[in-house]
Amino acid sequence: MCRGVSARLVHDTRTAGSTSAAGDGERGSARPAFTSSSAVSAHNTASVIVAVVEGRGLARGEVGMASIDLKNPQVILSQFADNSTYAKVVTKLKILTPLEIIMSNTACDAGNATKLFSLITDNFKNVTFSTVQRKYFNETKGLEHIEQLCASEFSTVLMEVQSKYYCLAAVAALLKYVEFIQNSVYAPKSLKVCFQGSEQTAMIDSSSAQNLELVTNNRDSRNRHTLFGILNYTKTPGGSRRLRSNILEPLVDAETINTRLDCVQELLQDEELFFSLQEVISRFLDTEQLLSVLVQLPKQDTVKAAESKITNLIYLKHTLELVDPLKAALRSCKTPLLKAYYSSLEDKRFGIILEKVKTVINDDTRYTKGCLNMRTQKCYAVRPNINxxxxxxxxxxxxxxxxxxxxxxxxxxxxxxxxxxxxxxxxxxxxxxxxxxxxxxxxxxxxxxxxxxxxxxxxxxxxxxxxxxxxxxxxxxxxxxxxxxxxxxxxxxxxYEHIHCLYKLSDTVSMLDMLLSFAHTCTISDYVRPEFTDTLAIKQGWHPILEKISLEKPIPNNTYLTEGSNFVIITGPNMSGKSTYLKQIALCQIMAQIGSYVPADYSSFRIAEQIFTRIGMDDDIETNASTFMKEMKEIAYIIQNANDRSLIIIDELGRGTSTEEGIGICYAVCEYLLSLKAFTLFATHFLELCQIDALYPNVENNHFEVQHVRSSTGNEEKIAYTYTLSKGHTEEKNYGLKAAEVSSLPPSIILDAKNITNHITRQILQRQRSTPETLRQRAVYHLATRLVQTARNSRLDPDSLRIYLKGLKKKYEADCPVFGQTEGQL
Known part of the structure; x- marks a missing residue:
């Protein structure tokens, strides 16, 4: 526990006049009080200080962390959703091996400490704990500190954390505390600041989550047309929260994902199991909220506190009485995860608590809807003759x-x-x-x-x-x-000594609720179970959100990326479907990694540790950033953080500046990303970029087809969109002019524009021709990567494998113009 040694901080004169958004409006020599169990020892080998803060109310379970090494000017920020066991928090702290952990005084108050504080103190008995007043966990101040102290080379972290309020709150308290114990401040622009997601989950930055509309619709925040909205058939608040946190932080462990998929498959195959589980789960209340209230001890015995406690005891009885029906529903399950949940429900503590409750509470007392009915239940909850x-x-x-x-x-x-x-x-x-x-x-x-x-x-x-x-x-x-x-x-x-079994129950109910939601989605839409290999292959996949919006099923398309062909350039006219297709790939990747089936006829995914997107063409008024500057910041962030296991989606880069500069920037960015093994899909209108495949054999060109349809009078030609993806780059030229023709621009302007465009095309745009040597190298490269991939993943029997290899040989012969010269080399 935190011992009460009080101390006073003296503000740096540069910040003495600032006002905290949390309500501390002191000016001049403000004296905020900190409580610490001990001073930091200069001789201790550990030198990391960590600040931890947890959200309150609806944001409970969202944890923000900030750490700094006193021997190394680097601040590491983290924010993630955790469950009631706080496994991610404990794991991260064990990796950091802190000298000292600071938390808010409200979380550490004697007799009213939070479960998070209790777990941390239990797991880190040799670490010093200190308390900071809650008002210093201030996200506004945290963002200001990062802007002031972060070195310019790492400033792209601001894009990632500007909406991560809890890690910003943690860093505000951390830096203020370090200023106090060190009696000094850091120089401006001197710190390395980085953001790290939680272990065993993929990192999706806030900009990408917004671009992909994972949990919030960009047009209307109340609209359910989001990935969360189309998957959310949960019956409990806990299940809904779990689904939301999983979408924002997908798993990266294939074994865990497949365990979930096994459960979804069993739920789909066993109707009795599905409906019996759904019926029981729908009767559960918010188990996590119930636990939170149960373990709190009110400081004053008010009528409101008394009524709340009685209500929650009735909720507890209601919850415990659902354990046996839940066990009965799971009794015949076959998959390991469902069996594990069945075993956890056999915990004897459930029966012990229920028996103790029933010695005091009437058997017929139960949770009911309606305020008068519930009042009656509370009045007559306790058995007669007790008092x-x-x-x-x-x-x-x-x-x-x-x-x-x-x-x-x-x-x-x-x-x-x-x-x-x-x-x-x-x-x-x-x-x-x-x-x-x-x-x-x-x-x-x-x-x-x-x-x-x-x-x-x-x-x-x-x-x-x-x-x-x-x-x-x-x-x-x-x-x-x-x-x-x-x-x-x-x-x-x-x-109270037996109540910890309810944390397992809460975890079980929320997970089962989420898995049932996945299965429910599959019964409505024709989804397929994904596989996990080293290849991203989607056969006839479609956009899951678009399916809900459209009256007709979206046009499906194929996707294929491997280590040998990991960079796909996509071209096509405006409105041909490029952006929708790119988002579709990212959404399917996320759905697969949370344990859901995906909208396709067949799907195989490589686990993505990070998912980056660069989508959109809007100026950012709040940060006074032009379209071009916003593009450059987003690309800089991707380049700084991407690795070989990333999925990168880039839609329209370089259009905020001149054509020549835009092409140059795109080409340079592509060459850098080509040095990685990341899977990259790059949509562009710069057709010159398509020629990069002559230099890099791992580049593939795809385009969206369009058809030309003449009007009934035969005088006008219109573009008909097929939304079908095909091999090669688009042959459609000047589609901007064709779009302008159907607008209200005068014909004379359209004619002048065509003449100027043709003149520029003849003078500047010179297509590079692939030589026989480059074609030979490309064919050899593709054959080699296919052979490696076959050796890794093939499940074919010998006869089928022989047929497949003969097919590869024929394709190589067709692709290579000098087959006879290279056959001996193979």
Whole structure:
């Protein structure tokens, strides 16, 4: 635990006048207090300090981390979604081997420490823990610190972390704390700052997540046309959160992914298992939220706190009673993961907790919908004869409720009106009447009724006597809740030692919910199970989001990338489908790596450790960045971070500057990316770029076909889009001029534009011809890579393999113009 040694910070004079977004508006010599268990020892071999912060409310489970080595001016930032076991946090901290860990004081308060703090202290007993006031975990200040201190060579990290609020909050507290213990500040632009995703998950930067519309639709944030929206058939909040975090951080371990896919396959093949599991899972409440509230001890025994605790004990009973039905649904499962979840449900602690709960709580007490029904459940939750005074208070409450109903019945008889008793949590008991079935004298209600409201054809009102009875009812309720609360607290103190089994249950329910959601998606759309090899091969794949939007199924296309052909240049007119196709590949990759089936007839993927995209042509007003500068920053980020296991999607690079400069930049970027083994898909309108395949045999040219259709009069020719991908680069030229022809531009301008374009084409655009030697080298290269790939992945029997190799030989003979000269070399 954190020991209370207080200290005071003296702000650097340059930042003394700043105001924190968290509410600390001190100016001048502000004195924020830190609490530390010990000072940092200069003689200790460890020299890394780590700040950890967890989101609150709906963002619970989202963890931000920032670390700095006192012997090395490098700041490492991390942010990721973790489950209730916080395995990723512990793994990262073990890799960092910190000297000291700092957290907010609200997370470490004695008697109210968070589970994250408890887990970290349990796993790192020899590490010093320090507390920092929560207001110093400020994401705005964190971003300012990075902008001020990050060396220009690493400034592209800003693009990645500008929306990672928790790691920014962590770095703000970290740098302020280091300033305190070191009694010094870092020089501007002197730190190396980098962002690292969590282990065993692929890294997708925030810009790519936005470009691909993974969780948020770019046109309307409320629209469900996102990858998360089309996959989300979850029944519980925990399952929904798990799906969202998996989409943003896909797995990179093929074995784990295949384990999930085995489960989805079994759910699809066994209808009884699917529907029985779905029925049970849909009855679970938010188990993680329940756990969070259960382990919190309120500082004051208020009526609200008492009512909340009683409610959550009823939720706990409801949850525990679902363990046996969940076990029964899983009993006949065959896949290892589902069997493991079945085994975890056999934990005896579930029965121990439920038995203890049932000794105090009535058997028929359960979670119900409706505020009055739930109030009744809470009032009569505790068994009779446990507390004599509680029994008396409940009888009093029942009599008051009966009196209110009787009073309203008398009013109905008195005024000959169809009155009925209603209830809401805000108003208590009140009177309702259907206006259509009532005859009012003078069109008005009797003067005895007050607080009259009319919604559509229903009157809602009350009377002075009903208000008084409501007050008596509330007073009786307070007594009931107080006495029940004391009994509930005593019960919970007995079950806390067994409650950890609920963390496993929470993990089981959320995972099963997500897997059921994947299976549900497959029943609606015709998806296929992906394989994992060293090849990206998609046969007749389509865009999953476009399928939901379109009235007809999207035109499917093939994709094929290997180590030998890892760079694909895609050309075609505007609106021919290039951008949609590129996004489709990235979405299918992500779906495969989270354990979902994918929209295709067949699919094989190479695990991508990083997914980068450069899509879009918009200026960024917030950062005052032009289209071109935004392009350059995004490409710089990709170049700095890409590795051989990356998937890189680039759509339209270099169009924010002149044609000559744009082609030059594209060519240079392509040559750099070609030095990697990353799978790259590069869409461009610069047809000159297609000639790069003459120099690099691992480049493939593809294009989207279009057809020319004459109008009924025969005077105009229009472009008909087929949305079909074919080999080779596009032969379609001047499609910009053809698009302009159908616009409202005057014919004279169109004619001048055509003449100028033809003149430039004749003078500048000289196509490079491939020589027989380059064709021979390319054919040899492709044959060699196919043979290596066959040796690695072939599952063919000897006869089939012989036929396949003969086919390769024929293709080589067709591709190589000097076959006779090279045959002996092979």
């Amino acid at each position: 004599e005074f509680l029994d008396i208070a409940r009888r009093t409450y029942t009599e008051i409720v009966d009196d209110i109903a009787g009073m309203i019945a008398q009013l109905a008889e008195k005024y000959n009106l169809p009155l009925k008793t209603s209830f809401s949590s805000s108003r208590g008991f009140f009177i309702q009447m259907n206006a259509d079935s009532a005859v009012l004298s003078n069109g008005q209600l009797p003067s005895e009724f007050t607080k009259i409201m009319k919604i559509k054809n229903t009157y809602s009102f009350t009377s002075a006597d009903v208000i008084k009875m409501n007050e008596r009812c509330q007073e009786s309720l307070r007594e009931i809740y107080h006495m029940t609360y004391l009994i509930v607290c005593k019960l919970l103190s007995e079950v």
